Amino acid sequence: MNAKTTKSCHVSHSYFRLLAALCLTIIGMPSYAEEFTSPDQLIGVTQGFLEFTVEDYLATGQIEGRYQIQVNNLDPRLRLANCDKELTASLESPAQPMGRVIVRVRCEGLSPWTIFVPAQVKLFRDVVTVTHPLQRGMVIDYADVTLRERDISLINQGYLTATELAVGQKLLRPMVADQVLTLTHLEQAAAVRKGDHVVISARSGTLSVKMPGEALSDGGLSEQIRVKNLNSKRIIRARVTAPGQVEVAL
Secondary structure (H helix, E strand, O other): OOOOOOOOOOOOHHHHHHHHHHHHHHHHOOOHHHHEOOHHHHHHHHHHHHHHHHHHHHHHOOOOOEEEEEEOOOOOOOOOEOOOOOOEEEEEEOOOOOEEEEEEEEEOOOOOEEEEEEEEEEEEEEEEEEOOOEOOOOEOOHHHEEEEEEEHHHOOOOEOOOHHHOOOOEEOOOEOOOOEOEHHHEEOOOOEOOOOEEEEEEEEOOEEEEEEEEEOOOEOOOOEEEEEEOOOOOEEEEEEEEOOEEEEEO
16 A cells, blocks of 8 residues: 655744744835846946947948947946836937947936946948058059958048059058058049049938039049039039049938
8 A cells, every 4th residue: 555655844833923024024125126227227228229329320321331339337336216217318429339439328207317328339341451561652552452341440540441442542651461551541642633524422311313523623532622513503512432433412
């Protein structure tokens, strides 16, 4: 015959009363999440805001690239009142969401507060680099340059995104292999001469319109020059983007 074993546990009345009192005390205590805004919530708001801002920046500028966002850890002892409204975020600095950034997170509820959250945004693009050591005064050929991915938030000077923009230019200083080539390394020969017929590109978001124009002054890459629109006869200022090519914003 199978035997059924029964286990019993005896708890004294005094112990039971102590346990019940402890449970009531814990239940009655307000939790940290109910009283305060957690650092994790602030980091989440900052991360989401930066992702939206960077995506918008890339789409508006029609920039091809990828990004990484790292929000700094916050002091776990931070005590900010739990907000009864949705938190808002804005970019405090710099003007563009690249490099070291500061995001202002605000509560505009009954107990308002503001905190500044630091973060790092890395934006990677294919830029022109040199393939081997180059001497000052050399004229760059196609074999001298190639495209490699770099974090452009670390590049202070104007970088190049197409090798043909560097070919034919003269170096102002020596360079080592794999170094990023910028406009400061190059002697800026005029990409457009006064009197040249140019193509004017007017761009706004995904809309692009092209029209014929005439350059009224010389200009190197990325320089602003005066251009006459041959259709409307208007004189405008446009940025030189390539030989025979200028661009204006709509």
